[in-house]
Amino acid sequence: MKLTVSGNEKEYADGLSVAQLIELEKVETPQYVTVSVNDEFVESGAFAETSLNAGDIVEFLYFMGGGQYGF
Amino acid sequence: MAFSNEQLERYSRHIILQEVGAKGQKKLMDAKVLIIGAGGLGAPAALYLAAAGVGTIGIADADEVDLSNLQRQVIHSTPDVGKAKVLSAKESMNAINPEVTVNTYQEFVDASNITDLIADYDFIIDGTDNFPAKFLINDACVLSKKPFSHAGIIRFKGQLMTYVPGAGPCYRCVFREPPPPEAVPTCRQAGVIGAIGGIIGSLQAMETVKFIIGKGDLLTGSLLTYDALKMEFRKIKLPKAKNCAVCGESPSILKPFDYEQAVCKL
């Protein structure tokens, strides 16, 4: 199935979950990333049980605070 | 109030713009903007807003200028090392534009003083470098119904969003809680390219000007991200979180509060 992840359309395995996508895309600091699918936030506790569908638009949003915590 | 000849000349490049004009310039001159943090983001924002003739600019920062600040905090100069940042910033702003009233607050901004601090201002710029301060500014602005510009920078990346009361998500809608300080590398391991502050801080100044003159589209409901190495800007749509702890349907945060500060300071 095709997904648009961070603005790039690519082919992914059917039935992929948000948690699996995070691992596949090697998302930095995965425990603190915010995920939106089709302009709705996915609760972080629901990453594993949320499966993606063809055509979904996924965005990863990262903490960026300045030098202090070093992201 | 009519413009003096000097003002007409100083602001001529603004006044000639259809979107600004004499009316917009007057709005800028009547506006009051608070910048929290006179660092990498606050420096360019303060310089451009002073140059633009924003009538009153408040600047809050407890720190003194350090030699390691000068690589990016362009409002301070080498002879300012050791001087209060707010004083050094005020001198630079008034050197550019003596007409601007600069209010300095040499203090740590925390839950005890933020509500009073922001009360007098029309727009707030978050130019801080740490998550406890960013969440505090967000909560206080949401609770006091103040528009503000949030931004963050690190290494070769930066991002910003604009909160306007009643018009889109707040910072906490996107990021629920600050990450625990022990979970991530310390500031010494990070780093930031100086010009990133210039780019993102200038974009914060641009959002401020647009808000004041009431023209164009603000970054409400959007996060603009910039990756300098890829030389790529992206505008990511941000939904509102119905369950947001401060701006959601049944908020649990009813007054500003402080998170514990990390020990590492910039």
Ligand SMILES: [Zn+2]
């Ligand atoms: Zn919110």
